[in-house]
Structure formats: structure tokens, C-alpha cells
Amino acid sequence: MQERVLSPEQRERFIHSGFVVLRNVISQAVLDEALDVVIETVPEDMTDFKALVAGPDDRHYWNDLADMAPFYQLNEQLHTYAEELVGVDRLQPPSEFTQVAVRYPTGQFPSTSEHPVTTVDGNPHIDIFGDSGELRPFTIGATTYLDDVHPRGGGLTIWPGTHWRVAEYLSEHGVDSYSNEKVGDMIGSRTTPFEVTGSAGTVVLWHNLLVHTGGCHLEREPRIAAFTRFRRSNETKTSHDAAKNPFKYWDGVKQKSSVPTDGSSFA
Numbered sequence: 001m002q003e004r005v006l007s008p009e010q011r012e013r014f015i016h017s018g019f020v021v022l023r024n025v026i027s028q029a030v031l032d033e034a035l036d037v038v039i040e041t042v043p044e045d046m047t048d049f050k051a052l053v054a055g056p057d058d059r060h061y062w063n064d065l066a067d068m069a070p071f072y073q074l075n076e077q078l079h080t081y082a083e084e085l086v087g088v089d090r091l092q093p094p095s096e097f098t099q100v101a102v103r104y105p106t107g108q109f110p111s112t113s114e115h116p117v118t119t120v121d122g123n124p125h126i127d128i129f130g131d132s133g134e135l136r137p138f139t140i141g142a143t144t145y146l147d148d149v150h151p152r153g154g155g156l157t158i159w160p161g162t163h164w165r166v167a168e169y170l171s172e173h174g175v176d177s178y179s180n181e182k183v184g185d186m187i188g189s190r191t192t193p194f195e196v197t198g199s200a201g202t203v204v205l206w207h208n209l210l211v212h213t214g215g216c217h218l219e220r221e222p223r224i225a226a227f228t229r230f231r232r233s234n235e236t237k238t239s240h241d242a243a244k245n246p247f248k249y250w251d252g253v254k255q256k257s258s259v260p261t262d263g264s265s266f267a
């Protein structure tokens with residue numbers, strides 16, 4: 001049997017906050033191979049700060065890097081972590097499919113400790129709905145930093161506990177009329193966003209209903225991360241119900257409900 005990676009505390013945190021951060025879990029060889037492919041593919045010179053600032057805020061590669069093979073190895077490993085929560089043999093098998101998100105420095109401010117660590121000016125959203133509100137279900141996301149991510153360096157930024165609030169909203173209003181414009185009302189001012197920083201090989205496992213965005217980027221180098229989204233085998237049939245019940249179809253999670261009354265308790 002595969003050895004477990006998540007401790008009981010980490011599992012508890014995932015249920016409560018909707019995410020957990022795992023440090024140094026990916027081998028350097030896998031990270032190096034994946035990073036090399038990204039650097040080969042992006043048009044910018046990653047060391048030319050002025051050109052980076054003048055370029056786009058971000059670029060996204062949806063499985064269309066020159067060589068996706070390194071991502072298969074990565075996804076195989078992430079799949080075992082995801083199974084610890086969703087249940088063994090409950091997810092579709094791993095493949096090489098990955099979204100690589102490169103966020104470029106904006107260069108607007110010097111990076112000092114006085115600047116806020118996180119952003120509320122980003123684009124807080126959840127990922128299970130497309131731009132026209134159509135459902136694009138998946139179960140669990142895994143974001144892997146392929147390079148070090150420093151504070152205010154474009155890190156994935158999360159509103160802890162919002163998976164519960166989004167589910168509540170969808171139960172009340174239905175899944176068909178959802179739009180990400182509603183997210184602002186849901187997070188309100190009660191939850192402080194959390195910016196994930198960490199060295200290459202940091203992995204964030206996150207719930208499909210968790211509100212997130214790309215963080216502000218005042219550092220000098222691009223932020224390079226791989227986003228993998230795993231689906232359950234019966235995802236399509238159960239997607240409406242799953243959007244209202246965060247853990248109903250997660251065999252690895254016994255606790256199916258939480259009664260958070262105050263958003264601050266999630267942070």
C-alpha cells in the first residue's frame with residue numbers, strides 16, 4: 001500500500017480551509033525537466049526584467065508546451081496525494097494534461113516589506129464555471145511551483161474557507177445562474193486572502209470550490225506554476241450535487257459538513 005503523505009492535521013486543514021500546502025515534495029529532476037520545457041517555450045528572455053515588465057501580465061499554456069512528458073511524471077505523483085482525499089480509484093487516471101501559468105512582474109512598485117503581501121485587486125474566482133457560467137467540473141486542483149515564489153512574487157492567492165461559502169451560495173441560488181461576479185459578495189471583507197509562497201517543489205492541493213486568484217507580482221522573475229485538475233470518474237453525473245456539497249463524493253473525507261460561522265476562523 002502507498003505510504004500516506006498527508007498528516008491528520010493537514011487533512012483537517014484541507015477540510016476546514018479548502019487547501020493544504022505541501023513543501024519540497026517533488027524531486028529536483030522532475031522540476032528541472034518541467035521548468036526547462038517552459039523556459040524553451042515562452043517567448044520572453046526570463047532574465048530581461050525590462051522586457052518582462054513591458055510584456056503581458058501572464059501567459060497560460062494548456063497542454064501545449066513543446067514536450068509534456070515531464071508533466072506526466074508530476075501528475076502521477078500528485079494523483080496519489082489527491083486520492084488520499086478523494087479516495088483510491090475514485091479519480092480518472094493521471095495524464096500529462098497540465099495548465100502552465102506564467103505570471104510576469106508588473107514592475108510598478110519596488111518590493112518592500114511595506115507593500116501588502118496579498119492582493120484584493122486581482123480576479124478572485126472559482127474554476128468550475130466557464131466565462132459564460134457553464135459548468136466545467138473537476139474535483140481537486142494541484143498547483144506546483146516549478147521555481148521559487150517569494151512574497152509578492154505572483155503566488156497563488158487563496159481565500160481560505162470559501163469552498164463552504166460557495167457551496168452554501170449554490171445550494172441557495174442554484175448552479176445554473178452562477179457567475180464569478182458574485183464572488184465578491186461571498187468573500188466580503190470577512191476573509192483575508194492568503195498568498196502561497198515557497199520554494200520550487202511546493203504543492204498546493206485545493207478544493208474545486210475555493211476562491212483564488214494570481215497574486216500581485218512585484219518581484220523580478222516570472223512566477224512559473226503547473227496547475228493540474230483531477231476529475232472523479234463519475235464527475236459529470238454528479239457535478240450539480242457536488243457543487244452544493246463540498247465533500248459528499250470524497251471517499252477519503254469522513255467529515256461531510258462544517259458549520260463555520262465566522263470567516264476569520266479559517267485563516
Ligand SMILES: O=C(O)CCC(=O)C(=O)O
Pocket residue numbers: 101102103127154155156157212213214215225227
Ligand atoms: O496563476 C495563478 O496563480 C492563478 C491562475 C488561476 O487562477 C487559474 O488558472 O484559474
